Amino acid sequence: MSLVGLPETAVKESRDRVRSALICARFELPKGRITVNLAPADLPKDGGRFDLPIALGVLAASGQLPPRALADFEFLGELALTGELRGVDGALPAVLAATRAGRSVVLPVQNGDEAGLAREASVQVASSLLEVCAFLRGEVELERARREPERAAACVAPDLADVRGQPSARRALEIAAAGAHNLLMCGPPGSGKSMLAQRLPGILPLLEETEALEVAAVASAGAGPIDPARWRQPPYRQPHHTASGVALVGGGSHPRPGEISLAHNGVLFLDELPEWDRRVLEVLREPLESGHITISRAARQAEFPARFQLVAAMNPCPCGWAGDPSGRCHCSNEQIARYRSRISGPLLDRIDLQIEVPRVQAAELRPDAPGGESSMAVRERVEAARRVQLERCGLLNARMGSAELLAHCRLQPADQTLLERAMESLQLSARATQRILRVARTIADLANSERIGSAHLAEAIGYRRMDRR
Ligand SMILES: Nc1ncnc2c1ncn2[C@@H]1O[C@H](COP(=O)(O)OP(=O)(O)O)[C@@H](O)[C@H]1O
Ligand SMILES: [Mg+2]
Secondary structure, eight states: OEEESOBOHHHHTHHHHHHHHHHHTTOOOOSSOOEEEOSSTTSOBOSSTTHHHHHHHHHHHTTSSOGGGGTTEEEOOEEOTTSBEEOOTTHHHHHHHHHHTTOEEEEEGGGHHHHHTOTTOOEEEESBHHHHHHHHTTSSOOEEOOOOOOOOOOOOSOOGGGOOSOHHHHHHHHHHHHHTOOEEEEOOTTSSHHHHHHTSGGGSOOOOHHHHHHHHHHHHHHTOOOOGGGTTSOOEEOOOTTOOHHHHHEETTTTEEOHHHHTTTSEEEEOSGGGSOHHHHHTTHHHHHHSEEEEEETTEEEEEEOOOEEEEEEOSSSSSOTTOTTOOOOOOHHHHHHHHTTSOHHHHHTOSEEEEOOOOOHHHHSTTSOOOOOHHHHHHHHHHHHHHHHHHHSSOGGGOOHHHHHHHOOOOHHHHHHHHHHHHHHTOOHHHHHHHHHHHHHHHHHTTOSSOOHHHHHHHHHTBHHHHO
16 A cells, blocks of 8 residues: 655554554455555645545445445544544644535544534544444444533633732733733742733633634644633643744644644743743744734745733843842843843834832731732623723724724823823834823723723833833
8 A cells, every 4th residue: 555645654654554444344455556645745744634534545445335425524533453543633623624615524532522612513423443434334323523511611720819919010910901912020039920920811701702713723733632611711821931933933844833823812921031032032023913923834834823912021130139129139230231132122012011010018928918809800890891892893902903093092182292202202113102002092991981091091101111221
């Protein structure tokens, strides 16, 4: 048996699995030479998903299955030597594509939960080659993939109530959540930056069904199976600062989505931002604006969605204590400048909210000190502010384009002057200025104010701390 059509290793080995599975299932292996042609010829094929279709193709071509029975179906599945089916990667995007093409899908039981998320799809699951063949001969029915009823939206993110003190950081987090703005937190070690970032998904609303399907489809192609019980929760990705460019943005000879795509419609948290390789960070610039990433490899291109909310954290200097009232920082100005210059201007320009997170005071940590507000209370305000935004122009504030900015972010003349003065004194770019307007819009929406007021604008300008230096 020979395979043509650019099979990669896992597909070439399909020969042995298919042969063994056919023999185990007591089918006849046709005598003579078999050529399996994987079309289109110039698209490389990877993975075990072709086993089942190859086996069925051999059976149909040798008259052991009625070929017409195959006509309305797409099959995918890896075969064990015994003919059992095994789950494959990327089942959900395959199911969505088959559904768009108006076809039914048969796939391994292991992929049933995932495939069931696609409500409009017609998907049946099987556990072995024999079962699929019996179905195609009309002898048995296959079970349909069904979506599990969603469990009550128990949020898995930790609760904001755990965070003591830090009122201004909590406020910035709420604004970031409400308008999907990017956020950078700068503060000494142990002040709660990572803690705050991990609590962002808990104050975001659940995803709409179409958004959640996009997330699940990317995860299916890149991160393994998704839990149908919490598939509508926004994703949260926290890659380590040693991650490579490919791990962050995607790639590989068989292009796979990277962290920025796995964070699509959710949160990408980059901790210890200055420790990241600068070249790796620079590739974020384009997807931060466009919301998707195109990966070009030799003959192929793959495009993945990457509309994520960036949250980053950093220490203010190499020792971590610059600006602390204790005066324990001994870094030289030059050291501090060099440390901060690891984050490029263009990247900083794209971060709407830049805040300082100071050390927590001892009194705030006392066991009897009042705890913070819970995530649920904050989420209600975030949801209300988002409803206002979506009703106004169908977009979250961070995603408003120039037209929407003109229409919905008008300032009073005095405020316009304030903004222009800030542009001058902070040397803000046009992009940064637009971002200030978007943040001001979110602050006004949180205050349920139709107009952007002076206080809203002033607060938004105050969030560009790092530009000031
Ligand atoms: N504001 C805070 N309220 C309660 N606990 C805190 C706070 N800040 C820090 N902690 C405690 O310190 C630990 C380390 O905080 P972390 O968020 O990792 O700090 P950072 O990322 O700023 O270095 C947390 O796990 C938590 O137990
Ligand atoms: Mg940390």
